Amino acid sequence: MHARAEIRDWEIRQERAEDESAIAALNEAGFGPGRYAKTAYRLREGVHAVAELGFVAIENGTLRGSVRFWPIKVGDDTVLLLGPLAVDSAQRGRGIGITLMQAGIAAARAGGWRAILLVGDEPYYARAGFAKVPPGRMQFPGPVDSSRLLGLALADGALENLAGLIRRARIDDAVCADSAPLG
DSSP states (O other): OOOOOOOOOOEEEEOOGGGHHHHHHHHHHHHOGGGGGSHHHHHHTTOOOOGGGOEEEEETTEEEEEEEEEEEEETTEEEEEEEEEEEOGGGTTSSHHHHHHHHHHHHHHHTTOOEEEEESOHHHHGGGTOEEOOTTSEEOSSOOOGGGEEEEESSTTTTTTOOEEEEESOOSSOOOGGGGGGO
16 A cells, blocks of 8 residues: 655745735634633734744635744743644645644744744644643743643753743733733
């Protein structure tokens, strides 16, 4: 029996301004309106994603997936928060998500970032090098299942030295008053 070779008809490229509406629709379809209540989304509120780390998968002119990275603070250190990573539900299992992450991780490493955190399923994200962060060293400002906090060091020792409250690295746009505790 021969393994079937995967044919990749999609390309990965940096996100562009004209991709915004398609990315928003993809995130809405994949995560729904309840995503805004999650702590990871609240950390993104009022903050611009790191532009050079936003990537999309395009196939025949159609956006199939996207990934973004956001600056966050852990104690006094500025690192990245990965997400959302979204792939069109009909396109899952083709390697689009992993390839998007790999592009973002490579660009983050080249850009001098030291570490990436995310909240997600370890079996999936481990394929891109993420592992569980030891409990208790980092605290989110809202509810998060600590067993789903994953990290990836882009520089030696980068994760081992992270500790403290996770919060926004900056505020780029004014946000409502009830978001203030996250900043």
